[in-house]
Amino acid sequence: MTDMHSPDCHHDDAAHHGLKGQALRRALGEAQTRCLTSRERLTEPRRRVLELLLEADGPMKAYDLIAAFGEGGAPAKPPTVYRALEFLERLGFAHRIESLNAFVPCRLDGEGHSAAFLICHCCGAAEEFEPDFTPGRAAAAAKGYAVSSVTLEARGLCPACQAD
Ligand SMILES: [Zn+2]
């Protein structure tokens, strides 16, 4: 499977592993439950795209998801994946990292939170964190905007990549 890890990263500990086995099944089960509570359907394409995001070791581009979609190796029709991503974003199961034009599963609970990411420019890892405050919200309100989401992207080096 392709991911966005830089081939130039030689930091062994920098591996940020996706979910597997039991943990993956549990995460998918929780997603199913959350869908039922919200009266939404976790259809097979939606479930499959979420599974791919959860399994990945880093942010995934839409074309990687399309290529990896079929369990037997057959690629998906692009609109199937784009529609699934739209759903997953709307329900807060996934976020789009604008600067990478890639998607990650949400690691935090709760719908509609503002997403914030620490992005390592060496290994390509993107770690979600909960911001202490949402920058820009007050300024936007003062200008009369009703802001629905703010995404914060902070770049630097993860702890593993700071070692040399
Ligand atoms: Zn590195």
Ligand SMILES: [Zn+2]
């Ligand atoms: Zn999140």
Ligand SMILES: [Zn+2]
């Ligand atoms: Zn790193």
